[in-house]
Amino acid sequence: xxxxxxxxxxxxxxxxxxxxxxxxxxxxxxxxxxxxxxxxxxxxxxxxxxxxxxxxxxxxxxxxxxxxxxxxxxxxxxxxxxxxxxxxxxxxxxxxxxxxxxxxxxxxx
Amino acid sequence: xxxxxxxxxxxxxxxxxxxxxxxxxxxxxxxxxxxxxxxxxxxxxxxxxxxxxxxxxxxxxxxxxxxxxxxxxxxxxxxxxxxxxxxxxxxxxxxxxxxxxxxxxxxxxxxxxxxxxxxxxxxxxxxxxxxxxxxxxxxxxxxxxxxxxxxxxxxxxxxxxxxxxxxxxxxxxxxxxxxxxxxxxxxxxxxxxxxxxxxxxxxxxxxxxxxxxxxxxxxxxxxxxxxxxxxxxxxxxxxxxxxxxxxxxxxxxxxxxxxxxxxxxxxxxxxxxxxxxxxxxxxxxxxxxxxxxxxxxxxxxxxxxxxxxxxxxxxxxxxxxxxxxxxxxxxxxxxxxxxxxxxxxxxxxxxxxxxxxxxxxxxxxxxxxxxxxxxxxxxxxxxxxxxxxxxxxxxxxxxxxxxxxxxxxxxx
Numbered sequence: 451x452x453x454x455x456x457x458x459x460x461x462x463x464x465x466x467x468x469x470x471x472x473x474x475x476x477x478x479x480x481x482x483x484x485x486x487x488x489x490x491x492x493x494x495x496x497x498x499x500x501x502x503x504x505x506x507x508x509x510x511x512x513x514x515x516x517x518x519x520x521x522x523x524x525x526x527x528x529x530x531x532x533x534x535x536x537x538x539x540x541x542x543x544x545x546x547x548x549x550x551x552x553x554x555x556x557x558x559x
Numbered sequence: 560x561x562x563x564x565x566x567x568x569x570x571x572x573x574x575x576x577x578x579x580x581x582x583x584x585x586x587x588x589x590x591x592x593x594x595x596x597x598x599x600x601x602x603x604x605x606x607x608x609x610x611x612x613x614x615x616x617x618x619x620x621x622x623x624x625x626x627x628x629x630x631x632x633x634x635x636x637x638x639x640x641x642x643x644x645x646x647x648x649x650x651x652x653x654x655x656x657x658x659x660x661x662x663x664x665x666x667x668x669x670x671x672x673x674x675x676x677x678x679x680x681x682x683x684x685x686x687x688x689x690x691x692x693x694x695x696x697x698x699x700x701x702x703x704x705x706x707x708x709x710x711x712x713x714x715x716x717x718x719x720x721x722x723x724x725x726x727x728x729x730x731x732x733x734x735x736x737x738x739x740x741x742x743x744x745x746x747x748x749x750x751x752x753x754x755x756x757x758x759x760x761x762x763x764x765x766x767x768x769x770x771x772x773x774x775x776x777x778x779x780x781x782x783x784x785x786x787x788x789x790x791x792x793x794x795x796x797x798x799x800x801x802x803x804x805x806x807x808x809x810x811x812x813x814x815x816x817x818x819x820x821x822x823x824x825x826x827x828x829x830x831x832x833x834x835x836x837x838x839x840x841x842x843x844x845x846x847x848x849x850x851x852x853x854x855x856x857x858x859x860x861x862x863x864x865x866x867x868x869x870x871x872x873x874x875x876x877x878x879x880x881x882x883x884x885x886x887x888x889x890x891x892x893x894x895x896x897x898x899x900x901x902x903x904x905x906x907x908x909x910x911x912x913x914x915x916x917x918x919x920x921x922x923x924x925x926x927x928x929x930x931x932x933x934x935x936x937x938x939x940x941x942x943x944x945x946x947x948x949x950x951x952x953x954x955x956x957x958x959x960x961x962x963x964x965x966x967x968x969x970x971x
Contacts, residue, residue, distance in 0.1 A: 493621060
């Protein structure tokens with residue numbers, strides 16, 4: 451199965467979930483997604499998603515100065531982002547439950 | 560881990576990505592690719608274990624810049640390239656033109672090396688840009704306050720050094736991305752910085768011209784105006800002139816005229832003054848003319864507007880720069896006219912008024928021969944604008960006949 455196609459639909463939820471734990475900058479989010487097992491996630495997809503969620507009001511952003519490197523733009527959750535994450539979490543559980551049931555049923559048949 | 564430094568292939572890749580997104584406008588572009596270099600560099604550092612990345616590493620990891628841009632665009636929910644028909648802004652067009660030139664340069668033999676070389680020179684550009692910014696700010700101060708508060712050409716005062724230094728720090732920090740400007744200012748700054756450096760070069764050329772030969776004619780404004788507005792560059796020339804060591808300084812203030820008195824206390828008109836080496840005593844250098852208050856081609860004018868002094872001349876019309884007092888006039892208005900050797904001419908039709916200090920009669924040693932002193936002086940009668948210096952001036956050697964000092968011979 452092409453996991454990049456699967457990711458496309460759930461990347462928003464994944465990014466929100468990562469940032470719900472802790473604020474992060476662009477590549478930091480990519481790294482945490484990969485560490486969580488989403489090895490196929492594309493850098494550019496994550497950055498684009500961050501921008502879209504920010505433009506939609508789900509994320510806030512702020513610049514953190516760095517002593518030894520360039521300044522980093524960090525993203526954090528807004529109340530709207532948390533509400534959105536909650537909705538998507540619910541939808542995902544319903545969807546994955548349905549699909550798991552379907553697949554396991556087929557596998558058992 | 561330590562933050563990876565951005566390296567040239569990374570910068571080039573990020574620039575190419577931005578190039579493909581240029582139609583989105585500067586704000587969206589900044590949202591989408593702000594900090595892209597740092598993200599790319601860090602991602603590469605994870606993959607390569609800190610080895611210096613090459614262009615091949617970048618494309619191997621991130622794909623072609625165009626594809627990367629398309630992925631950014633799509634995941635951000637933005638329309639694909641070419642689907643919008645928005646008119647590109649000036650900044651975008653400049654950016655695109657710049658990138659087109661860069662690509663054209665890369666295509667030439669040795670072009671990439673040339674570009675690397677030019678990129679290595681960027682810090683010089685940043686410094687130049689900061690300095691140029693200060694010139695512009697200084698000129699604005701000059702115009703608004705009418706005061707020459709900042710002088711960055713080169714910095715003359717402590718405040719000028721501090722401000723110029725601050726401007727350079729600002730420019731360098733912006734250039735290397737350590738500081739960022741608020742949204743909306745970045746485009747302004749980018750355009751301004753392109754304009755700033757030619758301004759600086761123009762200004763420096765002016766200073767260099769001022770330090771060289773050749774008179775510069777400046778119009779003196781009509782009396783009643785608040786004063787001549789010296790431009791930045793003229794001020795810079797004045798600064799240069801102040802370093803000149805010729806002329807006469809009394810108690811730290813430059814003498815702008817001299818008055819010679821006979822021993823009976825009467826003013827000697829057209830007295831020629833020499834030093835111990837027979838050198839004519841003049842009031843300043845002659846190679847530059849900046850009038851309007853401070854300096855007029857070797858003839859100091861008052862700080863007040865339009866007052867000027869002019870040299871006396873021989874019957875042949877040659878200026879005798881060490882003959883005093885020089886007639887003073889107040890300008891109505893008009894430019895200072897110069898003769899062939901760059902010396903100001905006394906305007907026709909203006910009557911000089913030369914206020915002279917009072918002097919006390921003196922005696923020469925023990926000898927007090929009152930009848931032997933003022934043979935050549937005709938106080939108060941000469942009009943130096945039209946007078947023949949032969950008639951107006953004293954016989955310099957005669958006037959000194961009672962002194963034991965050796966005297967130089969004067970022009971008649």
